Amino acid sequence: MGPHPAVAAIRLAVRRTLTDLAAEAGTTFTAPVREPRERPAGAPLVGAAVGTTLIGNAARHPSGLPRTPAAPGSPLVLVAVSGGADSMALAIAAAFEAPKIGLRVGAVTVDHGLQPGSADRAAQVAERLRSLGLDPVEVVPVRVGRSGGPEAAARDARYAALDEAAERHGAIAVLLGHTRDDQAETVLLGLARGSGSRSLAGMPAQKGRYRRPLLELDRAATRQACSAQAIPVWDDPHNCDPAYTRSRVRHEVLPVLEKHLGGGVVEALARTARLFRDDADALDQWASLAERDLRTGEGALDAVKLAELPPAVRRRVLRRAALRAGCPAGDLFARHLEAVDLLVTGWRGQGPLHLPGGVEATRRCGTLVFRRQGD
Numbered sequence: 001m002g003p004h005p006a007v008a009a010i011r012l013a014v015r016r017t018l019t020d021l022a023a024e025a026g027t028t029f030t031a032p033v034r035e036p037r038e039r040p041a042g043a044p045l046v047g048a049a050v051g052t053t054l055i056g057n058a059a060r061h062p063s064g065l066p067r068t069p070a071a072p073g074s075p076l077v078l079v080a081v082s083g084g085a086d087s088m089a090l091a092i093a094a095a096f097e098a099p100k101i102g103l104r105v106g107a108v109t110v111d112h113g114l115q116p117g118s119a120d121r122a123a124q125v126a127e128r129l130r131s132l133g134l135d136p137v138e139v140v141p142v143r144v145g146r147s148g149g150p151e152a153a154a155r156d157a158r159y160a161a162l163d164e165a166a167e168r169h170g171a172i173a174v175l176l177g178h179t180r181d182d183q184a185e186t187v188l189l190g191l192a193r194g195s196g197s198r199s200l201a202g203m204p205a206q207k208g209r210y211r212r213p214l215l216e217l218d219r220a221a222t223r224q225a226c227s228a229q230a231i232p233v234w235d236d237p238h239n240c241d242p243a244y245t246r247s248r249v250r251h252e253v254l255p256v257l258e259k260h261l262g263g264g265v266v267e268a269l270a271r272t273a274r275l276f277r278d279d280a281d282a283l284d285q286w287a288s289l290a291e292r293d294l295r296t297g298e299g300a301l302d303a304v305k306l307a308e309l310p311p312a313v314r315r316r317v318l319r320r321a322a323l324r325a326g327c328p329a330g331d332l333f334a335r336h337l338e339a340v341d342l343l344v345t346g347w348r349g350q351g352p353l354h355l356p357g358g359v360e361a362t363r364r365c366g367t368l369v370f371r372r373q374g375d
């Protein structure tokens, strides 16, 4: 009998991501080979060539996972595991697929230290992952700061810890367990904030070292996969805490939308994200070309030609120029760009404008100049 359909779907999605990663890393893909019958005592369980995987008669974990990892020195992929159903299902699928592709797979669990007993829980998750054959597995305790609200502060601390662990282990990628439901929540939160198309594009399947193999799958599939494989999961109480915006969207807003707008809202929102991603990419490309055309010197743009651009492109050009001059991306908001835009489209001799990061925007003789004070 084959695996449960949810298990099969998750493995397939993970296999695709890992295959891409292996190709990028230049790993030799070798069909699984059998372990030699006579293995000298103490000889390692590895094939002759890097990337060769031995799964033949190697010992198997009761879950059906091959115990034999890819050869030491093979490229390492880390899975970010909270212990919830999404990341546990992802981790177990990665542990199943990675050795077949010549990759090693490990895991990192970040202990945010926000609840009593969080360290014990993280240690239990790590132990479970080790028993499933992931190696290395580590728990990284972090201190969550206060800036930008509790969710943003925890996220910042988590990604800093994941980045650091990836660097330290020389991992080629970090896998995250976001699903289509997370994507739908992200789009809805962006809409409610009045965001532009880049934000409504939601989370990308790939950004830098991060990959999200489950972005096209439902959260329900990860729960089914864990229960079909008898993997205990931990439900983060924050995920159900109405004090958190995302939790309210998940448990109150989306169910109401599903009820009143008909089923398929989650899928539709995820599709919206894909469409916005294409639009945002196209506008970014246009803005990059326009910026090159309009540049008249270091930090200087032709304001008259800028005014002829469609607003969506113009705003992007202005943002790029402000960032280039030294504005920190996280501090540059729509209101700043609207004020700069008025130097272009509503010029009445105003300015200079003071932007975050000590950057000044001034209009002089038909030219818009971005300069960091003191430069």
Ligand SMILES: Nc1ncnc2c1ncn2[C@@H]1O[C@H](COP(=O)(O)OP(=O)(O)OP(=O)(O)O)[C@@H](O)[C@H]1O
Pocket: 079, 080, 081, 082, 083, 084, 085, 086, 087, 088, 108, 109, 110, 111, 112, 158, 175, 176, 177, 178, 182, 236, 239
């Ligand atoms: N404490 C953590 N340690 C390591 N990775 C984490 C941690 N929390 C979240 N992640 C990663 O970020 C992804 C998204 O987490 P988030 O909390 O937004 O969603 P979730 O639906 O609760 O996910 P999960 O069911 O895996 O807990 C997780 O799937 C996991 O890959």
